[in-house]
Amino acid sequence: MPFISRTIRQSDYSRFPSTCPIVIDNGGSYFRIGWAGETDPRLVFRNIVLRPRHKTTGETVTIVGDQDPTLLRYFDCTRSGPRSAFDNNVVYQFEIMEYILDFGFDRMGVDGSQCMPSFFLEITAFGVDAAFSYKYNQQLGVCDKDGLAICSGFATSHVIPIKVDHEISRFTWEKVEDLKMEHCYIAPDYASEVRLFQKGTKEAKEKTRCWQLPWVPPPTEEPPSEDEIARKAAIKERQGQRLREMAEAKRSSRINELENQLQGFEFLLQQLAYVQESDVPSFLAKGEQVESESKADPSTTEKFPLVNIPDEMLTPEQLKEKRKQLFLKTTTEGRQRAKQKRFEEEMERERQNQQDEEKRLENPELYLEQLRAKYKELSEKVEQRKCLKINGGSTNGNHNVSGGVGRGERLNAAQNERMRLLTTAAFDRGKGPDEDEAELARVTSRLQDIDPKFVPKSELGPLQSSTEVPWLRPMTKEDFQIVLGVERFRCPEILFQPNLIGINQAGLDEMVGVSLRRLPSKVEGLEERLTSNVFLTGGSSLYPGMSERLEAGIRMIRPCGSPIKIVKAYDPVFDAWRAAAAYAASLQFPQQTFTRMDYYEKGEDWLHRYQFKYSL
Amino acid sequence: MEAEVVESEMVLPTHLRFKRIQMYEKYPKGQSRGRHWKHLKQILQAENFQNYRPNEPHYVNIESPPSMHPCKRICDITGYEAPYFDPRTNLRYANAEVFKIIRSLPNDYVQRYLALRNAAVVLK
Numbered sequence A: 001m002p003f004i005s006r007t008i009r010q011s012d013y014s015r016f017p018s019t020c021p022i023v024i025d026n027g028g029s030y031f032r033i034g035w036a037g038e039t040d041p042r043l044v045f046r047n048i049v050l051r052p053r054h055k056t057t058g059e060t061v062t063i064v065g066d067q068d069p070t071l072l073r074y075f076d077c078t079r080s081g082p083r084s085a086f087d088n089n090v091v092y093q094f095e096i097m098e099y100i101l102d103f104g105f106d107r108m109g110v111d112g113s114q115c116m117p118s119f120f121l122e123i124t125a126f127g128v129d130a131a132f133s134y135k136y137n138q139q140l141g142v143c144d145k146d147g148l149a150i151c152s153g154f155a156t157s158h159v160i161p162i163k164v165d166h167e168i169s170r171f172t173w174e175k176v177e178d179l180k181m182e183h184c185y186i187a188p189d190y191a192s193e194v195r196l197f198q199k200g201t202k203e204a205k206e207k208t209r210c211w212q213l214p215w216v217p218p219p220t221e222e223p224p225s226e227d228e229i230a231r232k233a234a235i236k237e238r239q240g241q242r243l244r245e246m247a248e249a250k251r252s253s254r255i256n257e258l259e260n261q262l263q264g265f266e267f268l269l270q271q272l273a274y275v276q277e278s279d280v281p282s283f284l285a286k287g288e289q290v291e292s293e294s295k296a297d298p299s300t301t302e303k304f305p306l307v308n309i310p311d312e313m314l315t316p317e318q319l320k321e322k323r324k325q326l327f328l329k330t331t332t333e334g335r336q337r338a339k340q341k342r343f344e345e346e347m348e349r350e351r352q353n354q355q356d357e358e359k360r361l362e363n364p365e366l367y368l369e370q371l372r373a374k375y376k377e378l379s380e381k382v383e384q385r386k387c388l389k390i391n392g393g394s395t396n397g398n399h400n401v402s403g404g405v406g407r408g409e410r411l412n413a414a415q416n417e418r419m420r421l422l423t424t425a426a427f428d429r430g431k432g433p434d435e436d437e438a439e440l441a442r443v444t445s446r447l448q449d450i451d452p453k454f455v456p457k458s459e460l461g462p463l464q465s466s467t468e469v470p471w472l473r474p475m476t477k478e479d480f481q482i483v484l485g486v487e488r489f490r491c492p493e494i495l496f497q498p499n500l501i502g503i504n505q506a507g508l509d510e511m512v513g514v515s516l517r518r519l520p521s522k523v524e525g526l527e528e529r530l531t532s533n534v535f536l537t538g539g540s541s542l543y544p545g546m547s548e549r550l551e552a553g554i555r556m557i558r559p560c561g562s563p564i565k566i567v568k569a570y571d572p573v574f575d576a577w578r579a580a581a582a583y584a585a586s587l588q589f590p591q592q593t594f595t596r597m598d599y600y601e602k603g604e605d606w607l608h609r610y611q612f613k614y615s616l
Numbered sequence B: 001m002e003a004e005v006v007e008s009e010m011v012l013p014t015h016l017r018f019k020r021i022q023m024y025e026k027y028p029k030g031q032s033r034g035r036h037w038k039h040l041k042q043i044l045q046a047e048n049f050q051n052y053r054p055n056e057p058h059y060v061n062i063e064s065p066p067s068m069h070p071c072k073r074i075c076d077i078t079g080y081e082a083p084y085f086d087p088r089t090n091l092r093y094a095n096a097e098v099f100k101i102i103r104s105l106p107n108d109y110v111q112r113y114l115a116l117r118n119a120a121v122v123l124k
Helices: A094-108 A115-119 A129-139 A226-275 A280-286 A288-303 A316-362 A364-390 A407-427 A434-450 A487-496 A508-517 A526-531 A546-557 A575-585 A596-609 B003-008 B040-046 B096-103 B107-116
Strands: A022-026 A030-035 A043-046 A048-050 A123-126 A147-152 A156-162 A209-212 A534-537 A566-568
Touching: A022 A094, A022 A575, A030 A094, A030 A575, A043 A094, A048 A094, A226 A316, A226 A364, A316 A364, A364 B096, A487 A508, A508 A526, A508 A546, A534 A546, A546 A566
Parallel strands: A022 A209, A123 A209, A147 A534, A534 A566
Antiparallel strands: A022 A030, A030 A043, A147 A156
């Protein structure tokens, strides 16, 4: 389900008292900001910054979030693409972060009015989004008191065991045993992730906020649905009908042609009967051409009278003449022979064409299939040869912008490659037999004639869709489709098998096992309690089938029969923000925050030692 | 600026009232600003993780360990299971057709496929 940003300027800023905190969820993909105590963040937008140049004025402007692409045509965006402040889930580009924050506050309606200075309270508190989300859902009754929170962000996932400490006398956050979070690094196509210790307070301005680390659901695309298939079937039928009609039309036109020819021949016959009766037998045998030849023959013998006379009887000048005539004679004869050969070849081809036509008329579809297969083979051979010719040579500077695995992206590069190959190969016919290419050209033209839907290979899309994994799909040239068959589950598979992209780490299900192993105290039944309450949150948890897969994975590692229950967050994307908003609005919040003055005084190290504890 | 661009307010205004120091003052034009932000690797290196208490979790020690399961071999081109391996290009392939494709790929593509798997030869 695609995610829509909300960036309307808020106008009720002045309604809120200056002590009301602004809650920010700074995610790798989306940035959520809103007031504490509300149920939804006011603004949601993509956490990226674009700095294009305006085409007419030339000034560089800053655009935050994803914007309407039609408006972007006024800007020259080629210099730098959208940039994110994150590097693998840690904010490191603070300038970009500043732009984003500016935008966020600007849209919230923050203005320079009087309450602003007091708003610079610089009170900050940190929280871990997963823990927040967990608590929120707990209140909703979704999960029990103890449990394991698994939150999958954009580039990282965490597995957190959460256990309620029965001594609730302390107000501060208490880390459960050792709160171990395990990252598994995922590399999907999108930005953003979740980080625990955020050092984002180095910025100049700090306002009252609660930093949180969010995540975003990546959109998944659908393969062609049933109506696509029905439409294709209808097109095929229409095509067959059209072919049959064309075959009929061609046949009747051919019949007419033959009839005309026949009439022509008969007429000639009649004419010849009057002209040269002696030449008739040879004429009938060879047809029209012989007529011209026989007409030429008497002329040659007349032209070269000296040829047949033996040499001794000639004078020197006559000898020279004779040599010339001999030469002329051989050349003319050669020419005639060549003409004859060509004529025979043409006859041969005509015959083949006729056979082809007949085959086609019988069964247009089958013929088409055969022709297509032949075309495919030939084109493959030719392409391979061409590729080998320039293999290892320089590339054409095409780069795939996105790092995606989909074959659709290769389409443009392949097209350009082919064009280049064609242009270079046209001038370089050295290697390889030309007959294949000639044959290919012939077949192409034939296909283009008969098949109204045929398109040369270079413009076509990749394989047709299918939902079965191990079955190899045959190449068809039907439609221009970008098909996501295997990729649909190959991408999220990375969550469970980071080895697919070369990251040598354990997948999510294994991580659960490791996380449980790392719990220091072997409290009786703790592990059972944790596995019976596994809480899934984060944008990546929106993948369908996630909980089943995780359950199967956990079952593999746990002893047989141990209870495993996996629960999903009510709203994996926004829950963390909501929980933080609720927390910020709660009474204990002002005591749990620390101010910028604290940070300046005590330094970074103090921040580390500032015990992040989670009390639920 | 075109009218509709201004109306849509997509451009971040240069002067914001609630800021004490505006962005254009902080990062004057023409100065290279991108270079003084440390990347994650540099940040991690700058931290001396040995100084922290051993039991405390921090960014590095919560990384997941390598997987115990044997690595699943997947074809680099099609995504199917790939029991075979091309010694010339180091790509995995599922069957003979894919092999044909692999052999016809220019070197550039081969490197990109390998890079997806983090197996490309990186010359520094």
